[in-house]
Amino acid sequence: AQSVTQLDSHVSVSEGTPVLLRCNYSSSYSPSLFWYVQHPNKGLQLLLKYTSAATLVKGINGFEAEFKKSETSFHLTKPSAHMSDAAEYFCVVSGDTGTASKLTFGTGTRLQVTL
């Protein structure tokens, strides 16, 4: 069985300061990991995906995440927060059945960006 734990339910940063959203995973094999973002009353948008090609993954909107096997972590970062980054962020691990990708979601981290 696999799972992800998002360590913070709520993170608040000032505009222009760095963002760090923490995620730890548990998987019995080399996992596929994702970060998705959900803006208020919107659908889910894929930010980035890790599939063992490179440990540092660059995503959209200036976000990136680093896969650290020794720490079983996949934290999401951004150097400088923007007001438009305020949203719910989900760390996700995939259980690949071969023909389907069963996504297991973390409980989410709400990012608040203040002036």
Place this chain on the structure above:
Amino acid sequence: DTAVSQTPKYLVTQMGNDKSIKCEQNLGHDTMYWYKQDSKKFLKIMFSYNNKELIINETVPNRFSPKSPDKAHLNLHINSLELGDSAVYFCASSLRGSKSLFGQGTRLTVV
């Protein structure tokens, strides 16, 4: 536009009714999914179909029945709706287990 589209976006209905949510993707994907997001924002997979074949069927009340007429469509039918069914339901699709793309969600409110 290539996308995963769900209809309706909002659905308000009374307890005991039967309702359907439709999902279509024009991405050429072969796998489609239904996820449920509860009031605490927690997302959980319900079903998955690959080429019209059910391959993931989580512990879901049998009042929920997915139907896939072809690999571009996956509809969700819910019988005898209950208050606890109120949630946002997301459709998603992927190609052979690769990254999943999600629809905009259907907010179901049972009153």
